[in-house]
Amino acid sequence: MAGTPRVSLGVPLYNAERYLEGCLDALLAQDHSDFEIIISDNASTDRTWEICQRYAARDPRIRLYRNPRNFGGHVNYARVVELARGELFKWVAYDDVCLPSYVSTCVAALDAAGERVVLAYPRTVLIDEAGEVIGPYADGMHLRDHRPWRRVAGVAQHISLCHAHFGVFRLSALRRTGMIRPYLSSDYTLLAEVARLGEIHEVDQPLFQRRMHGASTWQGADSSAASALAWYGKQGARVRAPRLRMLVETLRMLSTGEPRLSTRLSSAAAFLATWWARRVRVLLGRWRRQLTQRVRTATSRGTF
Structure with missing residues (x-):
């Protein structure tokens, strides 16, 4: 490829044959054409690599890389960032769909907002295995406050x-x-870190289709914490208090790094306070529903 593309689209893959062609077709149909597609295959054992080679032969914007073994999903996600050449970058999951104006709309939002905005994303629509619409999903990550701690609190509140x-x-x-x-x-930690660095802009258009299906690591029938760890290359690992681990790691990240001490401490405190307030509300709501159900059951039996 001659020249440097404006946008790099990173596609980390492992055994992605079922939805991969649809994913790549959607990327090649983007109305913003100044991009490269970086595919890093984590030693897939299905037809993933064959499909990638076929698409790369058709479009010179596609760059292919194949790992000698499965290093884990997090390593592969970092790999496509390492290989990126563009000023802007987007991760792409093989089973999701980006509508044709996804990239151009987000790029326009970043250009209009200036350097203070470090991430732009569109509204989400959930789809099923067959691509049928389930319904819209409210992400709530439009975090445009100039104060880092307020943006970080927004992540904890809505994510x-x-x-x-x-x-x-x-x-x-x-x-x-x-x-x-x-x-x-750890994607929660990432977004808290991004919010501390700069503003996040939600484009008010439903351009992202998130697929919910049984083969997904996160939504499938075998989506326990232990099975999800296999995505990280940690097969058979024991899972202890995953929510607490995320919280501790996020607070550790927020309290260290580049910004001045006041920004680090206020961001960590804001995340902790907002996260725990949210957890308390969830628990109270659960207990309230359980109590209401018990009262209804007792009333229907005439024992209350």
């Missing part, structure tokens, strides 16, 4: 399925983070 990290980053900002780390929900 759940975590779609924003599939948006378009300023690559220089992304490379200042720890990216995806080798523990469960």
